[in-house]
Amino acid sequence: MNTAHLGLPVDVPSTALFTDRYELTMLQAALRAGTADRRTVFEVFTRRLPEGRRYGVVAGTGRVLDAVENFRFDRGVLDFLADQRIVDEATLQWLADYRFRGDIWGYPEGEVYFPGSPIMRVEGSFGEAVLLETVILSILNHDSAVAAAASRMSVAAAGRPLIEMGARRTHELSAVASARAAYVGGFSSTSDLAAGFRYKIPTVGTSAHAFTLLHDTERDAFTAQVDSLGSGTTLLVDTFDVVEAVRTAVEVAGTELGAVRIDSGDLLLLAHRVRHQLDELGAKKTKIVVTSDLDEYAIASLAAAPVDAYGVGTQLVTGSGHPTCSMVYKLVARAGSDDPAAPLRPVAKKSMGAKTSIGGRKWAARRLDEDGVAEAEVVGSGPVPEGLADRQLLVELVRGGKVVAREPLDAARDRHVAARSALPLSATQLSRGEAVIPTEYVVG
Amino acid sequence: MNTAHLGLPVDVPSTALFTDRYELTMLQAALRAGTADRRTVFEVFTRRLPEGRRYGVVAGTGRVLDAVENFRFDRGVLDFLADQRIVDEATLQWLADYRFRGDIWGYPEGEVYFPGSPIMRVEGSFGEAVLLETVILSILNHDSAVAAAASRMSVAAAGRPLIEMGARRTHELSAVASARAAYVGGFSSTSDLAAGFRYKIPTVGTSAHAFTLLHDTERDAFTAQVDSLGSGTTLLVDTFDVVEAVRTAVEVAGTELGAVRIDSGDLLLLAHRVRHQLDELGAKKTKIVVTSDLDEYAIASLAAAPVDAYGVGTQLVTGSGHPTCSMVYKLVARAGSDDPAAPLRPVAKKSMGAKTSIGGRKWAARRLDEDGVAEAEVVGSGPVPEGLADRQLLVELVRGGKVVAREPLDAARDRHVAARSALPLSATQLSRGEAVIPTEYVVG
Numbered sequence: 112m113n114t115a116h117l118g119l120p121v122d123v124p125s126t127a128l129f130t131d132r133y134e135l136t137m138l139q140a141a142l143r144a145g146t147a148d149r150r151t152v153f154e155v156f157t158r159r160l161p162e163g164r165r166y167g168v169v170a171g172t173g174r175v176l177d178a179v180e181n182f183r184f185d186r187g188v189l190d191f192l193a194d195q196r197i198v199d200e201a202t203l204q205w206l207a208d209y210r211f212r213g214d215i216w217g218y219p220e221g222e223v224y225f226p227g228s229p230i231m232r233v234e235g236s237f238g239e240a241v242l243l244e245t246v247i248l249s250i251l252n253h254d255s256a257v258a259a260a261a262s263r264m265s266v267a268a269a270g271r272p273l274i275e276m277g278a279r280r281t282h283e284l285s286a287v288a289s290a291r292a293a294y295v296g297g298f299s300s301t302s303d304l305a306a307g308f309r310y311k312i313p314t315v316g317t318s319a320h321a322f323t324l325l326h327d328t329e330r331d332a333f334t335a336q337v338d339s340l341g342s343g344t345t346l347l348v349d350t351f352d353v354v355e356a357v358r359t360a361v362e363v364a365g366t367e368l369g370a371v372r373i374d375s376g377d378l379l380l381l382a383h384r385v386r387h388q389l390d391e392l393g394a395k396k397t398k399i400v401v402t403s404d405l406d407e408y409a410i411a412s413l414a415a416a417p418v419d420a421y422g423v424g425t426q427l428v429t430g431s432g433h434p435t436c437s438m439v440y441k442l443v444a445r446a447g448s449d450d451p452a453a454p455l456r457p458v459a460k461k462s463m464g465a466k467t468s469i470g471g472r473k474w475a476a477r478r479l480d481e482d483g484v485a486e487a488e489v490v491g492s493g494p495v496p497e498g499l500a501d502r503q504l505l506v507e508l509v510r511g512g513k514v515v516a517r518e519p520l521d522a523a524r525d526r527h528v529a530a531r532s533a534l535p536l537s538a539t540q541l542s543r544g545e546a547v548i549p550t551e552y553v554v555g
Numbered sequence: 556m557n558t559a560h561l562g563l564p565v566d567v568p569s570t571a572l573f574t575d576r577y578e579l580t581m582l583q584a585a586l587r588a589g590t591a592d593r594r595t596v597f598e599v600f601t602r603r604l605p606e607g608r609r610y611g612v613v614a615g616t617g618r619v620l621d622a623v624e625n626f627r628f629d630r631g632v633l634d635f636l637a638d639q640r641i642v643d644e645a646t647l648q649w650l651a652d653y654r655f656r657g658d659i660w661g662y663p664e665g666e667v668y669f670p671g672s673p674i675m676r677v678e679g680s681f682g683e684a685v686l687l688e689t690v691i692l693s694i695l696n697h698d699s700a701v702a703a704a705a706s707r708m709s710v711a712a713a714g715r716p717l718i719e720m721g722a723r724r725t726h727e728l729s730a731v732a733s734a735r736a737a738y739v740g741g742f743s744s745t746s747d748l749a750a751g752f753r754y755k756i757p758t759v760g761t762s763a764h765a766f767t768l769l770h771d772t773e774r775d776a777f778t779a780q781v782d783s784l785g786s787g788t789t790l791l792v793d794t795f796d797v798v799e800a801v802r803t804a805v806e807v808a809g810t811e812l813g814a815v816r817i818d819s820g821d822l823l824l825l826a827h828r829v830r831h832q833l834d835e836l837g838a839k840k841t842k843i844v845v846t847s848d849l850d851e852y853a854i855a856s857l858a859a860a861p862v863d864a865y866g867v868g869t870q871l872v873t874g875s876g877h878p879t880c881s882m883v884y885k886l887v888a889r890a891g892s893d894d895p896a897a898p899l900r901p902v903a904k905k906s907m908g909a910k911t912s913i914g915g916r917k918w919a920a921r922r923l924d925e926d927g928v929a930e931a932e933v934v935g936s937g938p939v940p941e942g943l944a945d946r947q948l949l950v951e952l953v954r955g956g957k958v959v960a961r962e963p964l965d966a967a968r969d970r971h972v973a974a975r976s977a978l979p980l981s982a983t984q985l986s987r988g989e990a991v992i993p994t995e996y997v998v999g
Binding site for chain 2: 126128129130131132133134135136137139140141142143144146149151153178188191192195197199237241244245246248249250252253254276278279280281282283284285286287288302303304305307308314315316317318319320321322324325326327331334335336338339340349350351352425428429434435437440441442445448458459460461
């Protein structure tokens, strides 16, 4: 299947090629060795949070479900694999019938996580589970990085709306996923139309400096915008002189002017001055939107300023210094033999240095103290201790290849607020710190 | 047009929605004001290189051309814009006929750039040019960031092959573009099958720790892999004990074993030990591939080690600390009036603080010293001085809406090597520095 005629910027016919080549070569070797059907358990987890971060945010789960459903090797893909001699004929035949028929459990989207949290668990034959490594990690590593930044910004904004404006700073489709992840992390809207189209996220946007410069005077530009978009629009007031622009804006739009946007300069100072001027002009309800290389620290520094909304771009879509998470997808258990009934047994790479992992199919639960505040992420591979059974974190996402956990994006967004609220208060400090609760391993 | 049935991870029918909403609202207001047809010139440039970087690398140009060609508002998109009341009926009608009919010039892909370099110049009516801002910036900001990191890694690798392996650390389609940009910047191959499919970049990959752990012994795993992929394959030797694994690998594959891969531990130490062991075992031609959170500094530190190839993931796809460039798309000139014959006149935002820009439609040339080494990036808006006429950097990419500058990816890759080679020697120092040549403005 060739999608070039659809005008997409990439011509990739299904999610099956969002795959590292070694997954297919491993499949081929395992098919030949007779080990591809062994039952396996793979888990997604991270060994550490980005330096200084106190919690992580699971995002992308819904996109993983889309990707798994659409992970099929159609004729175009198979031809490519054959032409390039990436796999042999027997493997091509196996791939032609491929669909994931196993089970996936995971932390629900919006949940918080910590080092060692088994964020997602994929169970199936080696052949079917090994192929999903790259696409699952791509999605979770990217989206969770953006959601974590969004969550911190959302804390800093303390209830004021946050607008996602980062599309121009990242890959055009990464931008769409970033808007989605930002929404999960607490943003209210996006400038990105594709994100509005695909995920129904509210879109916003009015004008740029180019619009003012197109016209012969700033007054002409403001008049054109108000004529077209109404007095409730947001006028950009920092193209020339802010004081003059604010005066002109109110003259043109009246005191019902929706908002003014400031995109450069000392935002703290300007917000106070502009608020004062707007009030003097009688535009007491006119809001002030600020945009200009904001991050969570800049947002926090404006907490006492008369700002009504923040637009955030670069620092959001690049994860505010941490553009990816370090999640890995590791085989943690497999059948002890080729016998389909063989029990699973834990496996793990014998560590050299930092790349430790713990074998075994794991559960996780968040233990609360007597006040209902989280005090530990408890992870184990044996029976779940009494008292934690109803605090388990993994939910069923895919059963026998069928997605069973679709939900609206707002569910993830609400879940994130609830999960974050149950963490100790220091979770939301912006300063560098350790994971806000420890991860405890219960050996089964 | 709905592409959901194609199994793509996003359902975006054309590149036209990779757009910030304000571009459409500006269009609507300009249409109503009668200013949308004014001739305009927009330029892409950056005010600064990422901190410490000595040069930038233009990448994504070919993808921009794809995006511009496919930037159409079809029925599904128009319905969305109408349903969401993003623009009015007159604007919808204008968009239905939209295709870019203007001209685009730019630095050819692979060229180096500096602060103020007019990397791309878009000329057309305001309406047609303003719409391309976001998609052009998304592509150039992302791809150039990855290519810059790739270029530095390529310098550090000093001729040894570099394998792009970062798909799992970034958005699944960002990964495809990253593999492409890495190739432009000097990488040899990628693990990402979608990049091989879409851009014909050579793909590589053999096995992961999971493959070893799937089998009852490491010997079983190596045997399975060699049986299937031949003795020329690359065996991963750090799942348990490296010394034992290397011994087993040569026993299983013979001295014709293609390569071993080391993915953890002290790579410098291990490379020497493994080389010594391989030589002692008679596997003198067996290569050593190292992978494990490499960046340009880690690669450079292995220069004296017996390493044959480097696999690089996270640090490549995240731009080695700089995941985006700060390129902007600014109106620099427009017709002085609505008269179609009105001459262009320079425009610029009146700066407050750091957001300076220089108005006027610009040319750029790289001035060489008497030894043929670059000594300045010269940018101007008047006549090109004699002596620089044949050193001009912008080439024609789109003429009257038609792409005129398609080229194979290897042309960009070769161009990058040539452009970098003509810079002063200090360009390729990895240490932090300033832009390696100054940007000089010639006032026209």
